[in-house]
Amino acid sequence: MAFSLGSHFPFLAAYWQPVLLAALAAAVVHLLLERRRARTAAARPAPWRDESVSESAVDPAPPPPAEKTAARVPYRPARLGADEMVRRAEQFYRELNGRRSVRHFSREPVPRAAVEAAIRAAGTAPSGAHTEPWTFVLVESAEVKAAVRQIVEDEERVNYEKRMGAQWVQDLAPIGTDWRKEYLTEVPFLVLAFRHAYGVDERGERFTTYYNEISCHLACGLLLAALHQAGLATLTSTPLNCGPRLRRLLARPDNEKLVLLLPVGLPAADCTVPDFRRKPLDKIMAVC
Amino acid sequence: MAFSLGSHFPFLAAYWQPVLLAALAAAVVHLLLERRRARTAAARPAPWRDESVSESAVDPAPPPPAEKTAARVPYRPARLGADEMVRRAEQFYRELNGRRSVRHFSREPVPRAAVEAAIRAAGTAPSGAHTEPWTFVLVESAEVKAAVRQIVEDEERVNYEKRMGAQWVQDLAPIGTDWRKEYLTEVPFLVLAFRHAYGVDERGERFTTYYNEISCHLACGLLLAALHQAGLATLTSTPLNCGPRLRRLLARPDNEKLVLLLPVGLPAADCTVPDFRRKPLDKIMAVC
Numbered sequence: 001m002a003f004s005l006g007s008h009f010p011f012l013a014a015y016w017q018p019v020l021l022a023a024l025a026a027a028v029v030h031l032l033l034e035r036r037r038a039r040t041a042a043a044r045p046a047p048w049r050d051e052s053v054s055e056s057a058v059d060p061a062p063p064p065p066a067e068k069t070a071a072r073v074p075y076r077p078a079r080l081g082a083d084e085m086v087r088r089a090e091q092f093y094r095e096l097n098g099r100r101s102v103r104h105f106s107r108e109p110v111p112r113a114a115v116e117a118a119i120r121a122a123g124t125a126p127s128g129a130h131t132e133p134w135t136f137v138l139v140e141s142a143e144v145k146a147a148v149r150q151i152v153e154d155e156e157r158v159n160y161e162k163r164m165g166a167q168w169v170q171d172l173a174p175i176g177t178d179w180r181k182e183y184l185t186e187v188p189f190l191v192l193a194f195r196h197a198y199g200v201d202e203r204g205e206r207f208t209t210y211y212n213e214i215s216c217h218l219a220c221g222l223l224l225a226a227l228h229q230a231g232l233a234t235l236t237s238t239p240l241n242c243g244p245r246l247r248r249l250l251a252r253p254d255n256e257k258l259v260l261l262l263p264v265g266l267p268a269a270d271c272t273v274p275d276f277r278r279k280p281l282d283k284i285m286a287v288c
Numbered sequence: 289m290a291f292s293l294g295s296h297f298p299f300l301a302a303y304w305q306p307v308l309l310a311a312l313a314a315a316v317v318h319l320l321l322e323r324r325r326a327r328t329a330a331a332r333p334a335p336w337r338d339e340s341v342s343e344s345a346v347d348p349a350p351p352p353p354a355e356k357t358a359a360r361v362p363y364r365p366a367r368l369g370a371d372e373m374v375r376r377a378e379q380f381y382r383e384l385n386g387r388r389s390v391r392h393f394s395r396e397p398v399p400r401a402a403v404e405a406a407i408r409a410a411g412t413a414p415s416g417a418h419t420e421p422w423t424f425v426l427v428e429s430a431e432v433k434a435a436v437r438q439i440v441e442d443e444e445r446v447n448y449e450k451r452m453g454a455q456w457v458q459d460l461a462p463i464g465t466d467w468r469k470e471y472l473t474e475v476p477f478l479v480l481a482f483r484h485a486y487g488v489d490e491r492g493e494r495f496t497t498y499y500n501e502i503s504c505h506l507a508c509g510l511l512l513a514a515l516h517q518a519g520l521a522t523l524t525s526t527p528l529n530c531g532p533r534l535r536r537l538l539a540r541p542d543n544e545k546l547v548l549l550l551p552v553g554l555p556a557a558d559c560t561v562p563d564f565r566r567k568p569l570d571k572i573m574a575v576c
Contacts, residue, residue, distance in 0.1 A: 017305040017306070017309065018305070020309055021305065021308055021309055021312065024309065024312035024313055024315075024316060025312055027312075027316045028312055028315045028316060028319065031316065031319035031320065031323065032319065034323070035319065035322070035323070071562070071563040072560035072561065072562055072563060073560060073561060073562075073563045074558075074559070074560055075388050075390065075555055075559045075560060075561040076555070076559070077386055077388075077519070077521070077555065078519065079519065079554070080518070080519035082398070082399045082402075083399075084519070085398065085399055085402040085518045085519050085520065086399050086401045086402045086405065086518075088402075088517050088518050088519065089401070089402040089403075089404075089405035089406050089409070089514060089515075089517065089518035090401075090405045092405070092406075092409055092513070092514050092517040092518070093405045093406070093408045093409040093412070093514065096409045096412040096510060096514070097408070097409075097412050098365055099412060100363050100365075101414050102363065110370070110373065111370045111371075111373055111374050113374045113377070113378075114370075114373040114374045114376075114377040115377075116569060116573065117374065117377035117378045117380070117381045118377050118380075118381070119569065119572065119573050120381045120385075120569055121377070121380055121381040121384045121385075122572075123566055123567060123569070123572045124381070124384040124385050124387060124566060125509065125512070126389050126512070126524040129459045129460060130562075130564050132566065132567050132572065134572060135572060135573070135574060136572060136573050136574075137573075137574045137575075137576060138573055138574070138575045138576070139575075139576045140575065140576070141576055144576045167496075168496075168498070171417045171496075171498070172417060208455075208456075208459075210456070210459070211526060213501075213505075214505050214508075214526065214547070214548075217501075217502050217505030217506060217508075217509065218505060218506075218508060218509040218512065218524070219509065220502075220505075220506060220509060221413065221505065221506040221507065221508060221509015221510050221512070221513070222384060222509050222512070222513055224413070224414070224506065224509070224510070225380070225509070225510055225513045226377060226380050226381065226384070227377075229376055229377065229380040230368075230373045230374075230376050230377035230380070231365070231366065231367065231368035231372070231373050231376065232373065232377075233365070236414040236506070238499060238502065250574070250576055251576075252574070259502070260502075266367070267363055267364070267365065270362075271362070271363045271364070272360035272361060272362055272363060273360065273361060273363040274359070274360055274361075274418075275359040275360060275361045276418050278411055278412060278420065279411060279420050281404060281407065281408055281411070284407065284410075284411045284420065284422060284423060284424060285404065285407050285423070285424050285425075285426055286423060286424075286425045286426070286538070286540070287425075287426045287427075287428065288425060288426070288427045288428070288429055288432045288538055288539075
């Protein structure tokens, strides 16, 4: 049986050009709208992900200037008995379990050497290909602390009022936070941790800092432990959208991205913390 | 002067429909190609960013089941003298500075209670809105260790031979790594850290785990410190592209994403490590 477009679809046969035009025009409009949606979505990651802190695309960069020698040395740390291992692990747990995030600080000074030793401890963290992709800025000048506070409060006001959304603000209510950050000018020290999104060698050439985010975060974990071991209190704060302004204030180069802002000092005499419990071991560990 | 399409562009006047059709068809093809490029690019972040580990888009999720009480309790940790602060911070630094990533392990058993106490210590990390978004899987079964090793070696072989690129493999040469991971079946324990990309409450409802990546990484930093304090050695490994297979092997739910795989044990008697130095304080700290 012969098929004739005209006999089955006389309208299409007469008007195929305008019909095809309309269909193609609709496709173009659809694809343009889709592209716009994709761009909007890409510009809005999880709201607590500061875009200035997100992982940059990998550069086709030269190698890190890691020591290229394959020289190896024996590693023979002190061997502990089984009981001593358990005793030390449990003691360290009990010590760390006494740590709380503090938002009410005393103005009492603390020794800078203790904070420096804690930063040294942070610097012992492992890092991808041993690139050590971190800088810790120690702020002790009252003027710089005031400038940091100004930037953070500016942005936090917008965060709380516009960016975060009612749900998030409600979730934070039990913790008692808002946009005001008096503690930033009350503490003896601020420590700002920056990760290196890429490295720069002595000749000014860029190199790749593998796993720089998690490496710097691990270093910050060691820093929290070290400050606590030294009897110092801090607050693990992630100032949303403040990264670029704080980086410029502190004259850090382009490749450094703010990760954490830690006020460091002693708790105020009347310091209180929310009456939180931590999950028991069986809620955070599974055994296979 | 009157304008006539026919007199200026007689070809267009006669054939405007096929010309417009061709233009629209070209636009559709262009947009489709662009969409395909964008999807390919999105699927290829920095090569060491396992897509299964990347931050998921934020869900419009109900609140975390954080304790909603605003009850506050006094926080009065022990006060140390300034000299004692410095002494403790420097001692902790010296201890951590003795830590090295180990790739040659002994088969000697170590007490499970020490590893459990280290996991408890990790669980004291701060987290966004106190959601504690982490699970640590402790593997002690020889069969499960063998299955983990099989998955990791399968993927690592492809990573080293195809995904990582000559530069990265060359950068790792001084460290002496390749796709073989004997240590995964030699160590007494494996600890796999999973972050919770979102939470699930008792009723099965999802909730948002703010800052779950950095929170879990900080917990892992505490875990590294705790294992070291207990005299245990580990390797901070990030098994690329193994996350989903390991998650299924260990029967962890969909919301959990693999962050680190840590073999835990004692260094082999003949263990060696690359002769690396750590950066001095003035290379990792800036003062303002």
